[in-house]
Amino acid sequence: MSKKILITGGAGFIGSHVVRLFVTKYPEYNIINLDALTYAGNLENLKDIEDNSNYFFERINILDAEAINNVFEKHGITDVIHLAAESHVDRSILSPLDFVYTNIIGTVNLLNTAKAKWAANFSNHIFYHVSTDEVYGALGDTGFFTETTSYHPNSPYSASKASSDHFVRAYAETYHLQTKISNCSNNYGPNHFPEKLIPLFINNIINKKPLPVYGDGKYTRDWLFVKDHAIAIDTVFHKGEVNETYNIGGFNEWKNIDLIKLLCTLMDEKLGRQAGESEQLITYVKDRPGHDRRYAIDATKINTKLGWKPSVTFEQGLSLTIDWYLQNTEWLQHVTSGAYQNYYNEMYSNR
Numbered sequence: 058m059s060k061k062i063l064i065t066g067g068a069g070f071i072g073s074h075v076v077r078l079f080v081t082k083y084p085e086y087n088i089i090n091l092d093a094l095t096y097a098g099n100l101e102n103l104k105d106i107e108d109n110s111n112y113f114f115e116r117i118n119i120l121d122a123e124a125i126n127n128v129f130e131k132h133g134i135t136d137v138i139h140l141a142a143e144s145h146v147d148r149s150i151l152s153p154l155d156f157v158y159t160n161i162i163g164t165v166n167l168l169n170t171a172k173a174k175w176a177a178n179f180s181n182h183i184f185y186h187v188s189t190d191e192v193y194g195a196l197g198d199t200g201f202f203t204e205t206t207s208y209h210p211n212s213p214y215s216a217s218k219a220s221s222d223h224f225v226r227a228y229a230e231t232y233h234l235q236t237k238i239s240n241c242s243n244n245y246g247p248n249h250f251p252e253k254l255i256p257l258f259i260n261n262i263i264n265k266k267p268l269p270v271y272g273d274g275k276y277t278r279d280w281l282f283v284k285d286h287a288i289a290i291d292t293v294f295h296k297g298e299v300n301e302t303y304n305i306g307g308f309n310e311w312k313n314i315d316l317i318k319l320l321c322t323l324m325d326e327k328l329g330r331q332a333g334e335s336e337q338l339i340t341y342v343k344d345r346p347g348h349d350r351r352y353a354i355d356a357t358k359i360n361t362k363l364g365w366k367p368s369v370t371f372e373q374g375l376s377l378t379i380d381w382y383l384q385n386t387e388w389l390q391h392v393t394s395g396a397y398q399n400y401y402n403e404m405y406s407n408r
């Protein structure tokens with residue numbers, strides 16, 4: 058049976074890279090991108106593949122259980138790769154309920170539909186939940202998150218993702234749905250919405266605006282190029298064991314302030330500015346409440362069992378990323394000005 062894969066959140070940052078990879082690598086599959094197009098969803102991310110005959114788009118909110126049911130019927134969905142989520146920690150601190158609705162209730166809506174539609178033969182179907190390393194909480198100066206680290210979420214965002222992971226596990230245990238979960242570290246790359254550290258700072262450096270560093274700047278993250286995450290998702294989807302979890306990481310820890318200084322240096326070179334010019338924009342500001350000190354992934358399991366490892370170094374990935382933003386200033390202007398809504402109406406109102 059040819060697969061008809063529902064990818065949720067496919068118009069977002071990571072989802073758009075996953076959709077592109079699956080649409081181009083597997084022409085025999087139908088790929089159905091289900092996305093509500095919130096502020097973070099942008100069909101411009103997929104312009105290059107939108108006319109492919111195996112690609113379909115459905116503008117649907119995962120809070121709408123009936124609409125999800127209709128999409129399963131219409132496209133004969135065989136598998137789900139679920140990425141749709143509210144994804145920004147700072148927004149979760151301002152509006153926790155938005156995260157409860159989309160990340161928890163939206164996930165349960167998808168699980169319920171998959172359970173109902175696939176009940177005749179669960180063994181032909183996979184429900185894959187794309188999750189985050191933030192569910193494990195914060196590390197001290199040493200140690201790594203493994204697949205058996207206890208959950209200890211500290212922000213409303215990570216609490217909502219931990220809850221959705223638990224629901225996915227519970228549906229496997231209770232109803233025999235075949236599931237997979239991956240927990241990944243911080244992604245960076247093209248199409249990243251400029252509210253997260255790297256794209257926000259690239260945008261601010263371009264516009265010579267202050268670079269707001271939270272707290273002492275010594276918080277540590279493990280960065281992975283987004284295309285390598287998409288390849289990891291492909292690997293887990295096709296080769297991963299059913300009902301298993303895989304940690305995905307970049308083997309690439311950086312203190313925020315060191316990463317920011319590297320970014321400033323690379324941007325000064327690429328923009329033809331004087332060495333040290335962008336570093337003068339660094340401004341220390343009030344810390345994020347509940348700020349996790351350090352994340353670091355032990356990705357041994359996916360590496361040894363499935364043969365996945367990152368394909369680019371951080372220096373290569375960061376350079377590619379900066380080049381992408383410098384070449385796509387229109388994309389940046391659209392997502393920061395709200396002009397994207399006009400694009401969507403123009404493109405889709407008469408279809």
Ligand code: NAD
Binds near residue numbers: 241250
């Ligand atoms: P994103 O915010 O860029 O994109 C989220 C997408 O989901 C958007 O296209 C948005 O329109 C859509 N969406 C939001 N609410 C929806 C709803 N109610 N119904 C339908 N669609 C909705 O997020 P991202 O950074 O690409 O993250 C994707 C997934 O990967 C998330 O589940 C996130 O938790 C996880 N993740 C992200 C990272 C990271 O560094 N960005 C790391 C690990 C895991």
Ligand code: DAU
Binds near residue numbers: 144188244270278
């Ligand atoms: O670890 C995976 C997670 O990584 C994903 O699950 C989340 O969806 C994703 O947003 C990301 O979360 P973070 O909170 O780590 O990413 P963010 O880019 O918001 O922040 C990275 C670090 O930079 C963090 O220590 C906070 C700091 N920061 C962030 C911003 C936006 C600043 O110092 N200043 C800023 O303006």
